[in-house]
Amino acid sequence: MILTSRFILNSSTGAADESDKVHYRIHPFVHETSNMLSWQDALKEVRFPDVDPAETPEDGGQMSFGAGEFLDLYTEAKWHAVATCFFIDTAHNVIDYVQKIFQILRPGGLWINNGPLMYHFANTEEMSLELSWEELKSVILATGFELELEESEKCRYVENPASLLSQEFKTILFTARKPL
Template identity: 45%
Template structure:
């Protein structure tokens, strides 16, 4: 009989290798896309090609941008095999991965692109406007709920599910609170490991694809803008006694202990569940009596259009009543908050969400002995 744990570990290794392979394939995949455009360009009438001289130069610039991005990806993947205890580092080395077993698919390449764009949202100056709208209200509310003149901030425990690349977790911890981020996506975990634990000692440039009309625009930006070029450790910026951590895994499986957290902060997260009620129920369970849940985001419902996934998609009006039924008490609420997610501010196409912001409290139950 084959041990189920061995099978599970082997599947995890293959999944990990697949994602590392997707990162490694970024350069080839991107060059293939540009090559198709260049091939088509060379078939156009000569007078058209002459008129497209600057466009041809633009494609050369894109080549350079892809190279720069790939240099950053190589930094991200350096020593990534040490992330998990059941992964042999050599099994994630691009020279030792058995390519025949791992064929990068288009959806994985899209996730690599999405991860690079997340760097812009979380760790660049260009992402500051989005962070101000989406992260700052949450940070401000935590400070308001747990003022430092009344609370020992380092003893206030805050959980951020769906933490992505960890910027919101970092901002909360920087205020002196003990904050833990939770993330399920291996794409995000690999990238956040780089930005949070393997800090670069000099500022890196990363370039990512933006679209304006029919052109591909690449924007150079500096990420990790919060760090001084001589600083390579987060401890310098976070109060010594506060705790800052990231935990990998499924939110519903990792967090099952009752009455553990003072605050749960969700940002663009609760609609990532097949059954959003399971998230609400879990949040209520893990909060301490009197604890608060702060939420900001839309209801995009990630699984609603996936043919191989089941999903329910209640409206916010329905969800509000459901949240109350679980026992939460609404203290603050604001709808129609215009918010964006990893958008290029210079693009002619802008996606904007009508997000909802609310603060709910888990009541303190008082038992009366009769």
């Protein structure tokens, strides 16, 4: 994911729907041989990037990319917002992530999360704490966050939309604020 992001952000220009600019074509489903309605579905072409990475919003904006261990990368309480997408269940101990996000947000800062609780280290030899959403919510509140929104979203993740097999997550979408 990091290599691909780096390539898109630093080495590609233009958007795929602008035919006069550079774009790339891949066939991400070409190795799929099961659950095909038609072989044409396996040959589906995807063009990228879908937006021009060189374009910045009219009102400015900055973007930086940090590669490394999330718990070590960020230390200062300077962020207005932290967005985690299909991420918090990658932790050995999800409480460490909750505490880290609380620590690095400014007072009044917002944590926005969407994702499942498919704990990556469950059923491995490695340390893994697998909290239910009820338990995780009480940890979030005990850490000091104020929960502002809590919804369940039906969500798919990296799959061939034309496949006869589909996996649907009921993700937890929440926003939590660090009090002023």
